[in-house]
Amino acid sequence: MIALEKTHPREGLWQVTAPVPEIGPDDVLIRINKTGICGTDIHIWNWDDWAAHTVPTPLITGHEFAGEIVEIGSNVQDLALGQRCSGEGHLIGKTSRQSRAGKFHLDPATRGIGVNEQGAFAEYLRLPAFNVVPLPDEISDDIGAILDPLGNAVHTALSFDLVGEDVLVTGAGPIGIMAAAVARHVGARNVVITDVNPDRLALAARVADVVPVNVLEQDMASIMPGLKMKQGFDVGLEMSGNQAALDQMVEAMTMGGRIAMLGIPPGKSPVDWSRIVFKAITIKGVYGREIFETWYKMIAMLQNGLDVSGVITHRFKARDFADGFAAMKSGSSGKVVLDWT
Numbered sequence: 001m002i003a004l005e006k007t008h009p010r011e012g013l014w015q016v017t018a019p020v021p022e023i024g025p026d027d028v029l030i031r032i033n034k035t036g037i038c039g040t041d042i043h044i045w046n047w048d049d050w051a052a053h054t055v056p057t058p059l060i061t062g063h064e065f066a067g068e069i070v071e072i073g074s075n076v077q078d079l080a081l082g083q084r085c086s087g088e089g090h091l092i093g094k095t096s097r098q099s100r101a102g103k104f105h106l107d108p109a110t111r112g113i114g115v116n117e118q119g120a121f122a123e124y125l126r127l128p129a130f131n132v133v134p135l136p137d138e139i140s141d142d143i144g145a146i147l148d149p150l151g152n153a154v155h156t157a158l159s160f161d162l163v164g165e166d167v168l169v170t171g172a173g174p175i176g177i178m179a180a181a182v183a184r185h186v187g188a189r190n191v192v193i194t195d196v197n198p199d200r201l202a203l204a205a206r207v208a209d210v211v212p213v214n215v216l217e218q219d220m221a222s223i224m225p226g227l228k229m230k231q232g233f234d235v236g237l238e239m240s241g242n243q244a245a246l247d248q249m250v251e252a253m254t255m256g257g258r259i260a261m262l263g264i265p266p267g268k269s270p271v272d273w274s275r276i277v278f279k280a281i282t283i284k285g286v287y288g289r290e291i292f293e294t295w296y297k298m299i300a301m302l303q304n305g306l307d308v309s310g311v312i313t314h315r316f317k318a319r320d321f322a323d324g325f326a327a328m329k330s331g332s333s334g335k336v337v338l339d340w341t
């Protein structure tokens with residue numbers, strides 16, 4: 001089969017011919033139709049310090065996918081050949097305290113496809129049947145291929161009750177934009193999204209009913225009166241990984257505000273803790289998606305009017321993957337989807 005592999009420990013990815021994976025009794029084999037390129041894949045392409053310390057070579061990369069089941073292990077009862085599916089890319093252990101409590105997304109022994117294990121940038125993927133998420137007919141393969149990052153957005157956005165609340169999203173990357181759309185869908189009062197990149201803010205305004213703010217041009221305090229806000233934001237969703245954005249968020253929060261942090265700052269990031277203490281702010285770190293509650297909720301929302309399709313800005317044939325990575329690296333794209341059919 002054709003696959004995209006991190007063959008050498010340096011910048012780039014290489015198209016290779018690899019054997020179709022053999023499945024075990026608890027696995028399925030998925031023929032991949034579409035894949036999404038993630039920020040993680042860009043780290044792996046660039047071979048930064050994180051990638052060099054985390055990713056073995058050679059390794060087939062990629063973890064955002066939609067496809068169809070073409071082979072089923074002998075122990076697998078509840079899946080059928082031809083079933084369209086996406087799936088959770090975190091392969092969890094079953095022995096930790098967290099897993100045994102049903103908090104699978106908190107298992108410390110988690111391994112990621114396309115990061116630690118063979119991934120989805122390939123014509124075929126082996127996946128434990130446990131990780132498969134069947135796709136209903138009304139969810140396309142394009143959307144199926146971005147359920148992984150939509151899951152990050154949903155998990156973060158649903159960290160706190162958003163009904164009637166004023167919500168600030170910092171960072172209008174694909175995940176921030178989808179989180180803003182989710183906040184709007186579940187009944188937030190105002191949803192403001194910030195960035196420093198006008199292309200990203202314009203994309204946010206096309207995809208979701210949000211107020212875009214370029215923090216290089218406008219300060220947060222000046223926009224609040226127009227939104228009938230007296231104090232500050234009730235809920236913050238940090239989706240940039242940028243230290244200045246977190247500072248701005250803490251400043252813009254109301255007393256007793258709640259912040260969910262998905263963005264990953266590069267290294268240690270100083271924070272004004274006294275502001276956080278005196279404002280009595282709650283901060284929650286968010287990792288991945290809840291397995292499988294986030295998957296359940298996002299599919300239910302997609303079936304009931306949540307529309308994030310506009311966040312996909314580029315589509316390429318898999319063989320043109322270099323163009324797809326270039327679009328992602330431009331910093332102005334939304335999601336980039338590769339077609340393996």
Ligand code: NAD
Binds near residue numbers: 242261
């Ligand atoms: P992205 O890099 O595409 O988007 C980040 C955006 O933040 C960019 O548009 C950038 O211009 C903007 N930004 C930079 N400085 C800013 C500032 N001062 N104020 C507001 N915005 C600013 O990222 P993404 O793919 O959308 O992912 C969002 C974040 O979530 C990233 O940090 C990523 O590493 C992280 N992430 C975390 C998890 C997890 O499990 N915790 C999973 C996936 C992604």
Ligand code: ZN
Binds near residue numbers: 039040063149
């Ligand atoms: Zn991803």
